[in-house]
Amino acid sequence: MKVLVVGANGKVAKQFANLTQDHNDIDEKAVIRDSGQKSFFDERNIETQVLDIIYNSIEDFAEAMKDVDAVVFSAGAGGSGLDKTVMVDLDGAIKIMTAAEQANVKRFVMVSTFRTGRKQIAKGIENDAPLKIYTIAKNYADEWLKNRTGLDWTIVHPGTLTDEKGSGKIKVGMGNKHGEVPRQDVAQAIIASLENDSTIHKEFEVLSGDEPIDDAIKSV
Amino acid sequence: MKVLVVGANGKVAKQFANLTQDHNDIDEKAVIRDSGQKSFFDERNIETQVLDIIYNSIEDFAEAMKDVDAVVFSAGAGGSGLDKTVMVDLDGAIKIMTAAEQANVKRFVMVSTFRTGRKQIAKGIENDAPLKIYTIAKNYADEWLKNRTGLDWTIVHPGTLTDEKGSGKIKVGMGNKHGEVPRQDVAQAIIASLENDSTIHKEFEVLSGDEPIDDAIKSV
Numbered sequence: 001m002k003v004l005v006v007g008a009n010g011k012v013a014k015q016f017a018n019l020t021q022d023h024n025d026i027d028e029k030a031v032i033r034d035s036g037q038k039s040f041f042d043e044r045n046i047e048t049q050v051l052d053i054i055y056n057s058i059e060d061f062a063e064a065m066k067d068v069d070a071v072v073f074s075a076g077a078g079g080s081g082l083d084k085t086v087m088v089d090l091d092g093a094i095k096i097m098t099a100a101e102q103a104n105v106k107r108f109v110m111v112s113t114f115r116t117g118r119k120q121i122a123k124g125i126e127n128d129a130p131l132k133i134y135t136i137a138k139n140y141a142d143e144w145l146k147n148r149t150g151l152d153w154t155i156v157h158p159g160t161l162t163d164e165k166g167s168g169k170i171k172v173g174m175g176n177k178h179g180e181v182p183r184q185d186v187a188q189a190i191i192a193s194l195e196n197d198s199t200i201h202k203e204f205e206v207l208s209g210d211e212p213i214d215d216a217i218k219s220v
Numbered sequence: 221m222k223v224l225v226v227g228a229n230g231k232v233a234k235q236f237a238n239l240t241q242d243h244n245d246i247d248e249k250a251v252i253r254d255s256g257q258k259s260f261f262d263e264r265n266i267e268t269q270v271l272d273i274i275y276n277s278i279e280d281f282a283e284a285m286k287d288v289d290a291v292v293f294s295a296g297a298g299g300s301g302l303d304k305t306v307m308v309d310l311d312g313a314i315k316i317m318t319a320a321e322q323a324n325v326k327r328f329v330m331v332s333t334f335r336t337g338r339k340q341i342a343k344g345i346e347n348d349a350p351l352k353i354y355t356i357a358k359n360y361a362d363e364w365l366k367n368r369t370g371l372d373w374t375i376v377h378p379g380t381l382t383d384e385k386g387s388g389k390i391k392v393g394m395g396n397k398h399g400e401v402p403r404q405d406v407a408q409a410i411i412a413s414l415e416n417d418s419t420i421h422k423e424f425e426v427l428s429g430d431e432p433i434d435d436a437i438k439s440v
């Protein structure tokens with residue numbers, strides 16, 4: 001399966017790239033923002049394409065998806081400003097969904113945030129406007145994916161990401177208490193989602209846990 | 221018809237309030253953010269309710285809508301910051317739509333911006349991030365209203381607003397060349413939209429023009 005990863009140079013996505021080395025069924029095509037990010041992927045024999053989620057068009061992305069079977073959206077503005085959060089996490093995500101529809105690539109895995117939704121948006125207004133904006137952006141991107149596209153979506157809601165080595169075990173489900181999870185385990189959960197069509201039209205949290213990742217993903 | 225105006229203290233909405241004085245069929249209930257804004261409405265014998273679109277809940281707004289027949293959304297963050305734009309123009313608008321659905325108030329008139337949509341979002345990335353964020357916010361609010369609610373919506377897209385006295389004549393339609401329009405004429409177009417159910421499920425630009433407002437609105 002050829003998988004276009006948008007935001008391929010991010011920390012979760014780089015773990016994903018590493019894991020594809022041991023997964024012959026997953027063939028990554030990495031979308032990077034500038035060619036300076038290329039060497040990491042060259043070393044791993046992963047095809048790259050330079051595209052910018054803000055500046056390139058839907059058509060550019062649809063063209064890049066012509067030869068792929070699935071899209072993983074793992075881009076995020078991070079701490080680069082509220083304007084970028086809206087342009088990347090909300091509008092950018094919806095651009096990529098629209099491109100996938102144009103290119104007729106149905107399978108779409110979204111890396112979301114731990115909690116979206118109204119209750120979460122209502123929190124932290126005074127103390128943390130950036131978090132609120134981020135939550136709004138991710139929320140409406142998820143809503144769009146679920147309700148406004150015909151894509152075969154899966155939405156992954158990871159806990160607080162750490163750089164620890166993955167344990168290979170996670171907890172899934174919705175409404176869990178907040179916790180941490182290594183990026184490597186999240187990347188593994190994304191691969192397992194791509195490998196299991198039972199995750200289509202499902203969303204679930206991913207936290208450190210006791211269940212082997214494949215079993216957990218098959219259970220969602 | 222009792223009409224809840226959200227963002228009642230805005231410049232277009234104040235023109236609307238003035239015009240209701242001559243329209244016995246329109247009975248305004250003004251939602252204002254703080255009680256210091258109350259005197260303008262008291263002088264015009266218009267009922268007020270203090271609610272904040274960011275801090276108050278969907279339930280608070282639904283409660284305020286219990287006795288109304290229609291909602292006009294005319295709130296906007298204006299120049300108060302990108303975070304407020306996302307909280308008011310996007311998330312706030314969707315909160316009010318959800319409240320209207322909860323309160324079973326079907327009629328909903330949205331005061332949008334002149335142009336939304338993908339082509340417009342793609343413009344001005346480098347030169348005007350705030351305008352781009354504003355356009356994204358308004359765009360997805362409009363999209364939500366049109367496609368994710370069961371409301372009897374009308375979307376008004378005014379040109380650049382001026383404080384000139386209204387001429388009573390406008391141009392409507394979509395895809396017009398950009399131009400100006402007095403706020404008073406926009407307010408009159410909102411009233412005409414409320415009075416004409418033929419505007420349900422329609423969106424149209426409002427610019428200065430040659431056609432009497434009532435005739436123009438009936439033609440959309």
